[in-house]
Amino acid sequence: MKFFIDTANLAQIKEACDLGVLDGVTTNPSLMAKEGIKGIKNQHQHYIDICRLVQGDVSAEVIATDYEGMIREGEELAALNEHIVVKIPCIADGIKAIKYFTSKGIRTNCTLVFSAGQALLAAKVGATYVSPFVGRLDDVCNDGIGLVARIVEMYRAYNFKTQVLAASIRHTQHIIQCAEVGADVVTCPLSAIKGLLNHPLTDAGLAKFLADYQKTNG
Ligand code: E4P
Numbered sequence: 001m002k003f004f005i006d007t008a009n010l011a012q013i014k015e016a017c018d019l020g021v022l023d024g025v026t027t028n029p030s031l032m033a034k035e036g037i038k039g040i041k042n043q044h045q046h047y048i049d050i051c052r053l054v055q056g057d058v059s060a061e062v063i064a065t066d067y068e069g070m071i072r073e074g075e076e077l078a079a080l081n082e083h084i085v086v087k088i089p090c091i092a093d094g095i096k097a098i099k100y101f102t103s104k105g106i107r108t109n110c111t112l113v114f115s116a117g118q119a120l121l122a123a124k125v126g127a128t129y130v131s132p133f134v135g136r137l138d139d140v141c142n143d144g145i146g147l148v149a150r151i152v153e154m155y156r157a158y159n160f161k162t163q164v165l166a167a168s169i170r171h172t173q174h175i176i177q178c179a180e181v182g183a184d185v186v187t188c189p190l191s192a193i194k195g196l197l198n199h200p201l202t203d204a205g206l207a208k209f210l211a212d213y214q215k216t217n218g
Contacts, residue, residue, distance in 0.1 A: 102126030
């Protein structure tokens with residue numbers, strides 16, 4: 001399973017990269033706004049800066065919601081760097097735009113996916129990634145991980161090449177559950193990735209080893 005980080009924060013991206021586990025980055029307009037990146041020129045530069053940090057796929061989302069606008073924005077984004085993946089919402093014009101980008105060899109991430117039907121359409125038009133939103137489904141008493149599992153199963157049955165990118169990950173346990181159901185990629189906050197390391201027995205064991213070493217070696 002690939003690990004992406006779900007942020008536009010350069011320091012966090014660098015920290016995950018330095019840990020040696022980072023395969024890519026996902027951003028969205030809310031995450032860009034959180035970093036205070038205003039204006040197209042600055043946003044494009046920020047995507048380039050992210051691409052310089054991580055040698056992996058970087059999802060950059062279109063703002064347009066009409067077909068022509070998505071094509072225009074997506075082509076501009078894809079031209080910024082070879083690692084850019086154009087992120088497109090799962091609406092009718094978005095599905096048409098993904099089909100266009102597939103025919104042009106431009107990689108896409110179909111986002112805001114909340115049902116198996118939406119994921120099926122994304123795969124039919126050749127999306128590189130499909131992003132089911134686990135946490136937001138859990139928030140409304142639905143089964144986010146269950147949806148990831150259904151999509152994985154459906155894609156396997158028909159040998160779709162679209163990779164299942166579990167998004168809206170809220171905590172460490174979500175990461176483990178995504179791995180258990182066979183997600184291709186999980187995109188998560190840095191805190192959830194770092195949470196994988198935590199175990200009190202590791203901390204206690206290390207403290208004891210160091211204390212015993214000190215007893216013998218002063
Ligand atoms: C990433 O591709 C998604 O935009 C992101 O994971 C959404 O996460 P959220 O539900 O925590 O905003």
